[in-house]
Amino acid sequence: MxxxxxxxxxxxxxxxxxxxxxxxxxxxxxxxxxxxxxxxxxxxxxxxxxxxxxxxxxxxxxxxxxxxIAFYVRRIDDNGFIRIKEVGGFDTRNLYARQVLIQGREDILGVLNPGVPPIHLAKEEDKKKSLQINDFYIDTGLSKEELTELARTGDPVTLLQTFRTMGKLATGxxxxxxxxxxxxxxxxxxxxxxxxxxxxxxxxxxxxxxxxxxxxxxxxxxxxxxxxxxxxxxxxxxxxxxxxxxxxxxxxxxxxxxxxxxxxxxxxxxxxxxxxxxxxxxxxxxxxxxxxxxxxxxxxxxxxxxxxxxxxxxxxxxxxxxxxxxxxxxxxxxxxxxxxx
Ligand SMILES: [Zn+2]
CATH class of the missing domain: 3.40.630.10 (Zn peptidases)
Incomplete structure (x- = not known):
């Protein structure tokens, strides 16, 4: 395998x-x-x-x-958060709390989350909201200045996951x-x-x-x-x-x-x-x-x-x-x- x-x-x-x-x-x-x-x-x-x-x-x-199925960098906002455009059919329910790899001038690690209040602060209507790809953003820990040196609109972004076997199955x-x-x-x-x-x-x-x-x-x-x-x-x-x-x-x-x-x-x-x-x-x-x-x-x-x-x-x-x-x-x-x- x-x-x-x-x-x-x-x-x-x-x-x-x-x-x-x-x-x-x-x-x-x-x-x-x-x-x-x-x-x-x-x-x-x-x-x-x-x-x-x-x-x-x-x-x-x-x-x-x-x-x-993956994303492209759509834009980098003033705080250095990356907005994305999807390529392929994602179910946004599966996109919470993911690690991603931005393939810019070099590989950059990021985390993907929707722009919604954390569960501790969420109101009932927040919990029911169905999210679109445009609600999600990537945090790389870098400032806008640092990030624009390394990444730009159009760079591909793929999800990160370690491949594992489990019993006779394989997952990744x-x-x-x-x-x-x-x-x-x-x-x-x-x-x-x-x-x-x-x-x-x-x-x-x-x-x-x-x-x-x-x-x-x-x-x-x-x-x-x-x-x-x-x-x-x-x-x-x-x-x-x-x-x-x-x-x-x-x-x-x-x-x-x-x-x-x-x-x-x-x-x-x-x-x-x-x-x-x-x-x-x-x-x-x-x-x-x-x-x-x-x-x-x-x-x-x-x-x-x-x-x-x-x-x-x-x-x-x-x-x-x-x-x-x-x-x-x-x-x-x-x-x-x-x-x-
Ligand atoms: Zn296929």
């Missing part, structure tokens, strides 16, 4: 993915025939077909977005979608033999509208697109059982649909059948709201057949995103089984 720890803890705000991209690049370079970075910052790794058939090899794109920030980056890296490292030209794309700006996947798919021109992402595990107290999406530890989730894509029915059949044959633990997934890179890939050029493989995840879009280590392994196994055929 050391690799996943590194992936989880490395910053990579949407649109500012350079650090996470550099880390992944280092890991995949020895295992790909060609590695490129496109103008949107996507890292595209090609592993050429190792087997010849009568047909030219099929191009299969496996997409793992590497960006994480940005499991969405570094869990999938782990899968993509392992896939490149482990796959031995494939009749496909395999493109593993570590995409940018998924959290702000699948932007990287779109340019990536246009240039790769795949016949098949497979997005790898996390999905909701709704298997915890207080969540209605009949609205469950997936459960942790029940295997890789083969997506039927979400609000951005409906998986190609033939691909869906093929993946289910293969998982059965290979005895890979799996579950089927319908996600009522949310989407993956598959939504962007499918609409490229004249259309691309797509499917998503999901890693079940609890507490999505918090710093305690939690996955099951075996579900991760199942995801790699199913991809390798499919791509080796």
């Amino acid at each position: 050391e690799l996943l720890a590194q992936l989880s803890e490395t910053p990579g705000a949407s649109g500012r993915e350079d650090r996470i991209r550099n880390l992944i690049k280092e890991m995949v370079e020895p295992h790909a025939d060609n590695v490129t970075v496109d103008p949107l910052g996507n890292l595209i790794c090609l592993k050429r077909a190792t087997r010849q058939s009568e047909q030219p090899p099929r191009r299969v794109m496996v997409s793992c977005h590497m960006d994480e 920030k940005a499991m969405d979608n570094r869990a999938a980056c782990w899968v993509g890296i392992r896939l490149l490292q482990e796959i031995q033999d494939t009749p496909n030209d395999l493109y593993v794309a570590f995409t940018t700006q998924e959290e702000v509208g699948l932007r990287g996947a779109k340019t990536c798919a246009y240039s790769i021109e795949p016949q098949i697109g497979i997005a790898v992402d996390v999905t909701l595990a709704v298997d915890t107290p207080g969540t209605p059982k009949d609205e469950g999406v997936t459960e942790l530890g029940k295997g890789v989730a083969i997506k039927v649909m979400d609000s951005g894509s409906i998986s190609d029915p033939a691909l869906l059949e093929e993946f289910i059948e293969l998982a059965r044959q290979e005895e890979i633990k799996h579950q089927l997934e319908i996600l009522p709201r949310g989407g993956t890179d598959a939504g962007g890939i499918q609409l490229t050029r004249g259309g691309v057949r797509v499917i998503t493989l999901s890693v079940p995840c609890r507490y999505v879009h918090t710093v305690t995103e939690t996955i099951h280590q075996e579900d991760l392994r199942n995801t790699v196994d199913l991809l390798i089984a499919y791509l080796s055929r």
